[in-house]
Each structure stands twice: as structure tokens, then as C-alpha cells.
Amino acid sequence: MNCSVDTYTSARPDGLMDVLGSDGLTVSNVTATYDSAFTNNLYPGWRFPSASYKNVNVPEHHFDGLRCQHHSRADRQRRMANQALVFSNVKVVMKNWVAASAPFPAIAGLTNTVSLNYSMQQTQSLHMKAQSETVELELKASVATMKVGQTTDLTWLSRGGNSCSGSGAWSGSFGTNGMRAIKITTAGTYNFTLDCRNAGSTSSTTLSVVVSS
Numbered sequence: 001m002n003c004s005v006d007t008y009t010s011a012r013p014d015g016l017m018d019v020l021g022s023d024g025l026t027v028s029n030v031t032a033t034y035d036s037a038f039t040n041n042l043y044p045g046w047r048f049p050s051a052s053y054k055n056v057n058v059p060e061h062h063f064d065g066l067r068c069q070h071h072s073r074a075d076r077q078r079r080m081a082n083q084a085l086v087f088s089n090v091k092v093v094m095k096n097w098v099a100a101s102a103p104f105p106a107i108a109g110l111t112n113t114v115s116l117n118y119s120m121q122q123t124q125s126l127h128m129k130a131q132s133e134t135v136e137l138e139l140k141a142s143v144a145t146m147k148v149g150q151t152t153d154l155t156w157l158s159r160g161g162n163s164c165s166g167s168g169a170w171s172g173s174f175g176t177n178g179m180r181a182i183k184i185t186t187a188g189t190y191n192f193t194l195d196c197r198n199a200g201s202t203s204s205t206t207l208s209v210v211v212s213s
Helices: 074-078
Strands: 005-011 025-035 063-068 084-096 114-121 125-132 136-139 146-148 149-158 163-168 172-174 177-183 188-197 201-212
Touching: 125 201, 136 188, 136 201, 149 188, 149 201
Parallel strands: 005 025, 025 063, 063 084, 084 114, 146 201
Antiparallel strands: 114 125, 125 136, 136 149, 149 177, 163 172, 163 188, 188 201
């Protein structure tokens, strides 16, 4: 109840931590390296085993993972009692992940706010997820670091949204899912922002592509 964990580094071979049933927990500035082969390739190594959570805030997190598999989608149905979970600027580096999509956790419940950043070292792709209330948004760059003249495919998907729009390095009205091939001819950092919304909620995420000469 109303407690915090700050500047925590985990060396556990079986994962980062088990979070007990909590109300008013803040976990910040956490760093961990995890090889999922230790637990027969189970992911994510950061477990929320209780039936529900309230007012859990994770403002900073960096997690290195290896050889990981998807979380069970059954968690989504069991944990609809979650309330006011905040995962902001959570960064995950996956050293060896070959699936087409990122292994985003299923975060169910009410009034949750989620911002996840998954970097895949093997493919140099970048996957972003945002969730606000009833709108989920995923945005992926097939390559996030490249040379001038090369192309990256930006793919997006919104669940619960009925319209999307872009700003920053791209602009306009988008459908709730799609793909665009982006060719960049000048070196720099390009920020692609996507907003998806319905009548009551809006989710937004920004994906950065770095282009060198």
C-alpha cells in the first residue's frame, strides 16, 4: 500500500521481479538483464501473479531479454479488475527475437495508461505500444537505424480506435491499420507520431528513426 521502489538493479537469472498485489506502488529507474533460457524460454521475466492491481506506476524501466516467447493472452481476461496502471517510458531491448511482432504484455482493466518501447537488436527494428483507456496503438519500424537512401516500413495497428492521424515526420489521416514505406534522403533523426482515437479516448506514440550519411 502506497510504497515505492527506486533505482533498482536486478541480477536474478529468472527475471526482474514478482510484483505482489499492490495499491499505490511506484517502481522507477529499474534495470535488469534476463536470459529466458533459464526458465525454459518463458517471457517476460517480470511477473504480476495477483488477481488485480490498482494505482501501479512504472515511470522508468530498462530491460534486456534473450530468446523470449509470448505472454499468455488469457491474462487479459483474468485481470480486468486492474485500475489506474501507468507504464510510461518502459524500454525493453530484445537481443534475440525472431517473431514478426513484439511480445507486448496484455494489460487489461480500467483507466490504464501504457507507453512501451521494444528495440529488437537482431533485426534493428523498433516497436512502440501506447494504451489509454479503451484505445490501444502499436507502431513498428522495420529498421530504426539506417543510412541515407535506405527505406524503412512503418506498420501500425489500433484496437478500439476508429481514426488515426500522423504528425512530425509524416502527416495526414490514416486508417486504424496499415503500412507505409518511408525513404529518407537526408541524415538526421526523424520522429513519426501517430494518434488514434475513439469518442472517449486517444492514444499517442512517437517512433524515432535515425538516419546517418
